[in-house]
Amino acid sequence: MTTANDPVATLDSVSYRYPESRTDAFRNESWTVNAGSFTLVVGPSGSGKSSLLRCLNGLVPHFSGGAFGGQVVVDGRNTRTTGPRDLSASVGFVFQDPESQLVTDRVEDEIAFGLEQHGVERGTMRKRVEEALDYLGIEHLRGRRPGTLSGGERQRVAIASALAMHPKLLVLDEPTSQLDPWGAEDVIGVLNRLNEDLGLTVVVTEHRLDRLLPRADVLRVMDGPDGVGLTGAPAQVVPLMDTVPLPPVTRLGRALGLSSPPLTVKAARASMSGLALPLAPAAWPTASTGKVVADVNGIQVRLNNQIVLNDVSLHVRAGELVAVMGRNGSGKTTLLRAIAGLQSVQAGSVTTVGVDLGKDGPEALRGRVGYVPQQASSLFFHERLIDELRFTARVRGAAADPHTVLERFGLGRLAESHPLDLSGGERERAALATVMIGQPRLLLLDEPTRGMDAWRKVELAMHLTELRRDGVAIVMVTHDVELVAACASRVVLLGNAGIVADGSPREVLSGSLTYTTQINKVFGGTWLTVEDVLAGVSTTPESEAQIRSERDAD
């Protein structure tokens, strides 16, 4: 029997290179996963996190091929000689995309799938399926088709399927990156209970650290400051790692020089409660005076006999970045599609870049609006990135120089690269560059940060801010509160088929129970970002003195 602190998995000098790749995915990884631990693996896209996780159940190298060095021993078995199928009873693996891992047409059968493959006796199987359904709180979903479930529900079914195998180790590859905040919270709550109540060993990789960092007891940073990974308790590793991916309260603690930066909002309240700040920044209403670029007047949209939007009006002006937020099904994407002329409206009118969509039809809008769908790679079909831009220029009859546009988005050196070979962040920027050819006055973005790492989000915020300065109006559907606080000029909150709030980020996000930033939860008022607080601190001598004394106390 495995007891706490016995190793469940050991990686010894593991290196891996994908077939036909010229560089290693990762090199010389050596660490141990102890029984009952909750390990969080972090690092930028392309740092080898997913590949490393796939070593733990033998998908690397058995499924992916390539050059594999060193050895991985999981549950006493060497993955060189034991493949993923054989390890599936010991290692449960949950993938990033909830749509591409469920096989059967009933939730109940999905949970039993692995047990059937392993020839588990029927009585035992029924008991384990019931236990998994109950534990994950999805008993009510047992007869449903997986295709009808939300993303969060699907991930919980995938976890239940893994749990039913009674694995020694549960490995999850960015399990919440495709989910909305509520779905993500459900999944992380489940992981926490599995680890704390059942003692299940968990290894998870994720970009959004605010929810997971406080729950992890081991933090593994890939591609650390010296190109060497860091491993240890979060409190030890956090002060040494790059600040960009850290949750805002932790980043603030680092910026203030605290040797033990807080990992949670609660800890931040405790450690920073005495921080003397000046008056909070004023929550001025939005006051853009630019020309109206998108004019939505009292529209009603019905989908599947349900009213999704009712009497919604929105006027987007040049130079505005309007973030459209709201729970799933609140009509965010429908509103974006209506502005783009892709969604017919039952009542009201939409005028976009001067085109009355009711009168002239969406055809008149063709090529006059930049639109990046959720999957940015949907746009690419050429073998070279530069050809994608040339294609847009040709179909729009634009005289823009594609090389100049690529340079502007920091992609000049990738002009000859295949668009699908680019990293996630590069792809998103490439999509932006592709649709911004011809300088459209309106840019529409549908959840652009889904699955994006923290470094790429910073880059995206920077590019969007530049576009705003150039007078481009931007409408962005997103769940990412921190991104909105960082770069939006206006927030439109949808609910109950209508607009429930419309104003500047400080007006809408301040004091909100669900749509606000970590910093606002700590400091209240209209403080939203780390930069707000740092700017405030620098203006008050008392605060600086206090920080010095806290540093000394640390």
Next chain:
Amino acid sequence: MGADRLDSRAWLCWGLAAMTPLLLGRNPWVLGEVLLIVAIVRAVWRPVMSEQGMGWFLRIAATFVVVGVIFNVLTVHSGDRVIAELPEGWPIVGGILTANALVYGVLGGIALFTLVLTGLTIATLVSWTDLFHVLPRRLAPIAVTGSVAWAFLPQTAVAWREIREAQTMRGHRFRGARDFVPIVVPLLAGGLDRSLAMAEALEARGFGVSERMGRQPRSRSLDWTFAVGVILGLGGLAVAAYCLAVGMMFWAILAGVIGGAALAVIVRFTPAPGSSRTRYRLLAWRSADSLVSVTALLAVAVVILRNGTSPASLAYTTYPELTWPSVDLPMLLVLGILLAPAVVYRPAATS
């Protein structure tokens, strides 16, 4: 007798029975009746059907029907009812345009559309998981493949729409076949990504696990037997179908018996790898399943018999003269038993 769901095998029998007359001839009475029956069964079972994202299949089928009719009218310059004439000098389309070609094109279109509609109905109502359990273990991967493919279809339909919209907003116009490259390439790339992800997930979940807990080691000779048996079986059934279509009843029966026997033998006597697999859910075969299966197989038998003894019952051509099709009333009445699924349906009691 009433049921809120039918066994997947019963649905397969019904689908086979509905498709058989469509494959054997173009008699308008038969086509019309089968189309009506399929539409009624779909309407009755709609509450339990999940066809989200599947409408595009029917739109594609309808497009093919329209294109097929136009193609037939413009390229088949034969028949006794001339409705128009194009200059002889025009390549391919030049010559007389006839009502014969028009009617034949429409009948072909109805047959194609009904086949798609029947296939869609079956694919929606069949439980791939149940099939996975009831198929012989050697053939179980087919059910998993079907399940995965069926799960991918709505995603593919959604991806098609999203890519088309994104390319349209970019400024692209869709005028000819080549203009669809900007949709097809990202669609294939995305599909490949999803396929790899699904294959990884199947591996990671132990699909085809090699831990066979004391079972016999895999035998190469059994693998060869299985492969030869499958080729012989499927080949025999294909030959049987061809012979049936051209009216060679004796050879059709002979090839069918050989093919069926070959499949039965390999399924029965070649154990599958991973044969330690167990079943979570036991499937109940109910009287409604028996009724639907028996009536379907009876309909197939009658259709095949009538095709041999009275070809005009199913066959119909509009060339060289456009005449009224013959009516085989007894056979049409027998085909009516394909309404059995609609008769046995009872909504599930709500708790």
